[in-house]
Amino acid sequence: RPHEPIYVPKGEEKISFDIPTNYLNNRYQPVANGILSRFNNESQSSVSIKPISIPDLSLPLSLSRRDNFSLFIPSHRKMSGQLTDMFLGMRTVEDLLSLAVYCRDRMNAQMFVYALSVAILHRPDTKNLPIPQLSEIFPDKYMDGSIFHRAKEEANVVPIGSRTPIEIPLELTATDADPEHRVAYWREDIGINLHHWHWHLVYPFDGPSIAVNKDRRGELFYYMHHQIMARYNTERLCNNLPRVRRLLNLREPIPEAYFPKLDQMVAGRAWPARPAGFTLSDIDRNADQLRFDLSDLERYRDRIIEAVHTQSVRTDQGGIIQLDEVTGIDILGNIMEASILSPDRTYYGDLHNLGHVAISFCHDPDNRYLENFGVMGDSTTAMRDPIFYRWHAFINSIFTQFKDSLPAYTSQQLSFPGVTVTDCRINTPRANPNTLSCHWKKSDIDLSRGLDFTPRGSIMARIQHLDHDEFSYSITVNNSNDGDVTGNVRIFMAPKFDETGHHFNFNEQRKLMIEMDKFVAKLKRGQNIISRKSVESSLTIPFEATFRNLDRNRPNEQDLQNFDNFNFCGCGWPQHMLVPKGTKQGYPMDMFVMISNYELDRVMQAEPSGCYDGISFCGLRDLKYPDVRPMGFPFDRIGQNTVGMLNDFLIPNMNVQQITIRFSEFIKS
Ligand code: CUO
Structure with missing residues (x-):
């Protein structure tokens, strides 16, 4: 019964599970009646859990419930991989539910949620089930622990419907005495962190083949993180900070400090801080079965750089693979991360992941x-x-070295004969043309899934975050071909000036090009005006997928149901962070528009069903990445013949517009 329907509670409906007594944790079995009746009292409906024969769980159970879980630690990865395999291997949804219920109170909670989420995303019979936002299951990964005491206090005393959201101030983790704190609002943004978690959930580097072996996953690892770097560097320039320096020397003290102010609720501890000036060391932690030296990382790095220089990699079968224009970056991405698709994981190691660990x-x-x-x-x-x-600046620089070793695109690869972009502009209501407007906004996150308290019901945290006014692009295109053609519209933006106020040359500016949108447009003969809204961006997921800005203090059944409907596809850049912050005076950027020939870009495959958000960073579920061009095209490869400035790069099917981003301290609620 592969497509058996599963019961999904609607909104706030309280359901209980009718659990076989021996499914309860051993400690609870003697008091089962009392426990089950206590929880079942409040429920409006009940789901019966079928007893099944439970597989051998000894490996995943070897991680304590009180430990923190990390995919970057190979032993944790092994445990979660085995658990994911079991969840994927359950014959029916009913069996999956039984195993999940059995594991729920025995397993490390983070590993349990990770493995179950990967399984739900990849099983044909559950892939349309909503996965709750991680910020709601584990709010402690996103918010200061003091919030939770206040939230429980409010929920214990104040009835549902009258509870006031707990306000979280913006200055949470540091002050501007540390210049790096100027971009903390970006680094600590809940939507950005959720996207990153979700991306790694959709593209795991280890585990069952159905989850790992996806079209161009290594290339997407490169591109998505490259775009994060371009966006972060742009944000830094807006805040008068220089671009990020690569972590090149692993033995030098690290001047950047970080004090997270997060509590690990399950472990009952604070996340460790890293004061300024700390130095990395060889890692030797028996308890985590973790042992490697910094010299191992340096060796992996040198081998990967050698592969880039020779444009070839070795395989563990003794063969050689050429790193060519089409698949080279994908192989390199898998080697660097490293994923299990790396052609020789022993030789090239696990550079990026172990860097995170060190x-x-x-x-x-x-x-x-x-x-x-x-x-x-x-x-x-x-x-x-x-x-x-x-x-990641260091990791990205190796990818860039490889891309720079490839020949530049020929004018034939770049052009679209007969198509001329004669104008492109931005329209924002109540602002000058070509002006984007950013401001603060306050939005709510529901903490109730992640906190234990009675009586149940929503309790919100209200957080301040960056946002922008909605806008639209207007692009004028002339098609002098004999008939209609189809174009792929690619929109990017990049800062105009470097940290010293000098105009970026093309080679530097193209590394900061942030993708804003990519979409298909029919072009009739003659003049066409293409209009596209910012909320339609191919990068983003809707605002409602991150926040619950519904009826504020009194979310009703319909609101919550709408939220869950939005929440089917969690991977994608958060809409509220689409536009860099800009400055009060107005931050100048170049908007670049290119129309390439869709007939050369398209991938012949079935129409996507289900998720259609966040495609540029997350691809399409069960399908190929829907653009045959290398990711980052046309800025990923400019070869050795670097032309001077962006304008020198332009051909008729491209255009550039100078735009301004204005930031106002105004808080919209
Ligand atoms: Cu996304 Cu380093 O965190 O890959």
Whole structure:
């Protein structure tokens, strides 16, 4: 029965599970009646859990419930991989539910949620089930622990419907005495961190083949993280900070500090901080079965750089694979991350992942203080820390070296005969043409799924975040071909000036090009005006997929149901972070528009069903990445013949417009 329907509670409906007594944790079995009746009292309906024969869970159970879980730690990866396999292997949804219920109170909660989420995303019979936002299941990964005491207090005393959201101030983790704090609003943005977690959930680097072996996953690892770097560097320039320096020397003290102010609720501990000036060390932690030296990382790095220089990699079968224009970057992405698709994981190692681990344990590399890893050790929290960007700037620089070794695109590859982009502009209501407007906004996250308290019901945290006014693009295109043609419209933006106020040359500016949108447009003969709204961006998921800005204090059944409908596809850049912050005076950027020939770009495959958001960063579920061009086209490869400025790169099917981004301190609620 592969497509058996599963019961999904609507909105706030309270359901209970009718659980076989021996499914309860051993400690609870003697008091089963009392426990089950206590929980079942409040429920409006009940789901019966079928007893099944439980597979051998000894490996995943070997991680304590009180430990933190990290995919970057190979032993944790092995356990979660086995658990995911079991969830994927359950014959029916009913059996899956039984196993999940059995595991729920026995397993490490984070590993359980990870493995179950991967299984739900990849099983044909559950892939349309909504996965709750991680910020709601584990709000402690996103918010200061003091919030939760206040939330429980409010929920204990105030009835549902009258509860006031708990306000979270913007200045949470540091002050502007640390210049890096100027971009903390970006690094600590809940939507950005959720996207990153969700991306790694959709593209795991280890585990069952059905989850890992996806079209161009290594290339997407490169491109999505490259775009994160371009966006972060742009944000830094808006805040008068220089672009990120690569973490090149692993033995130098790290000046960037990070004090996360997050509590690990399950472990009952604070996430470790990293004061300024810490140095990385060899890692030797028996308890985590983790042992490697910094010299191992340096060796992996040198081998990968050699592969880039020779444009070839070796395989563990003794063969050689050429890194060519089409698949080279995909292979390199899998080697660098590393995923299990790496052609020789022993030789090229696990550079990126172990870099995360070395950084996250720099405060206790040999476990003498029994300390847990820092935020860099978890893809849920890693983007909060400034060091994430220094590490990824280094990783990205190796990818760039490879791309630079390829020939530049020929004018034939870039052009679209007969198609001329004569004008492109931005329209924002109540603003000058070609002006984007950013401001603060306050939005709500429901904490109730992630906190234990009675009586149940929503309790919101209200957070301040960046947002922008909706806008639209207007692009004028002349088609002098004999008939209609189809174009692929590619929109990017990049800062105009570097940190010293000098005009970027093309080679530097193209590395900062942030993708804003990509879509298909029919072009009739003659003049065409293409109009496209910012909320339609191919990068983003809707605002409602991140926040519950519904009826504020009194979300009703319909609101909550709408939210869950929105929440089917969690991967994608958050809509509220589409536009860089800009400055009060107005930050100048270049908007670049290119129309390529869709007939040369298209992938022949079935129409996508289900998720159709966030495609540029997340691809299409069960299908190929829907653009045959290399990711980042046309800026990923400019060869050795670097032309001077962006304008020198333009041909008729491209155009550039100078735009301005204005930021106002105004808080919209
Ligand atoms: Cu997304 Cu380093 O890969 O965190």
